[in-house]
Amino acid sequence: MKYFLVLVILSLIQFGCARPNYLDSVKQDQQQTVNSEVYKLASASLGLAIDLAFDKTPNDSDENTFILQFHQPGSSVAVGVDQTIAIILWMPSMGHGSSPVKIQKIADGIYRVTKVYFIMPGDWEIRLQIKDQETSNVIEQINQKISI
């Protein structure tokens, strides 16, 4: 009986062994390179292009900061918007977000977003909401995926 028991346990362990698919360092570096570039977004409701540029490669260890700049497609000149801007950090697979970010208007059409905390590694979404200034209703939400 004991040999049978040992055999069953060893079989279970063998077939149950994990096969980790680690994100290797090369891929991680490539990913970080991509992340450190400017994300190009577009707002259909405003008819504007939006650049989202991190100050440094975003990570889950420190506070992250990025700049949002609204501009006409094909132009780099910032364009002011009348609507209110909101940013939500969201982890769709987990169903949770992070603490609220701080949005500071630097100039017309340019915003600095600070207190950006990705609280764990994985796939996140930066959800940019464009809200009606009077009613605060969300006019448009633009989701930018980002891997941390």
Place this chain on the structure above:
Amino acid sequence: MLLNRSIKKLVFSFFLFIAPVTALASACCGGGFAMPALITGDDHATVTTSYSYSKVDSDVTDAGVWIKRNNDDLTSKVFKIDGAFVFDDRYQAGLSVPIQTRSKQGGFSEDSTGLGDVSALAGYEYLPDWDYNPWRPHGVGFLTLTLPTGKSIQETQTVSGIDGRGRGFWALGVGTTLTKAWTVWDGNSTFEVHRSFDKTVHNAQIDGTIKPGYGGSFVMGAGYNIKGLRLGTTLSWNYEDAINVVGNNSSDGSVERFATGTVSASYMFKESWAATASYSDQTLFGDPTRTTLSKIVAVSLQKRWTR
């Protein structure tokens, strides 16, 4: 015959350690589904105090990609008291109260200490082993109730979410534990399913309803007994439905899956006292997805009152 009965009694008593120790293994973010200790031996009551230290080793995305944590940035210490007592011969009740400290290191270091999810259990010995049948296992069925006393990750108020010390949902579960001893060998298996209930949340993260769904676990274990020492191993597989969020920030979520391997050593140093040390690892087994994998060391001390 008398010696054989004594050995079996001794072996059965060690099953008591299995439930609280394996329940320590937890996934994202404050803890997984846990259940109180169960009396599967000839005891009237037990009280188990345990202490565990866990460190997050890797995160696994819903696409199955493992991301190794480069530093010891997320650790957890859990002090837990488990109590169980038999009433009316074959019925039993149990309670588990965990106190958890979570620490996040790095650019935004934070700590949080407080109550985790408290759970209660009611059990019935539906398959007694009065005649020490050589094949028929000893079976205890149980119902569990989990209280959302630990904050969920959706309700945290810290920057790093470190104060999320539980799943944070009301949950009802049903399951069974089967145990069997053959002289110095023993085997055990536990199967459990639970339903976590919806929760409405209004905070900076979510203004809506969180829908956690069903979950379950399957545990298999075996042990070898040398006088007062038991060397044991268990493998547990855990599953949780996707957490669906409906509200201002909606998402469908992804299912969570992980397996935990545990080795343990228990020693009965008096007739009514016993201690256990264990090591659990969530990176070795199964096909994990959308979870956080930890390595856990735990010690526990148990006082038993025999019938």
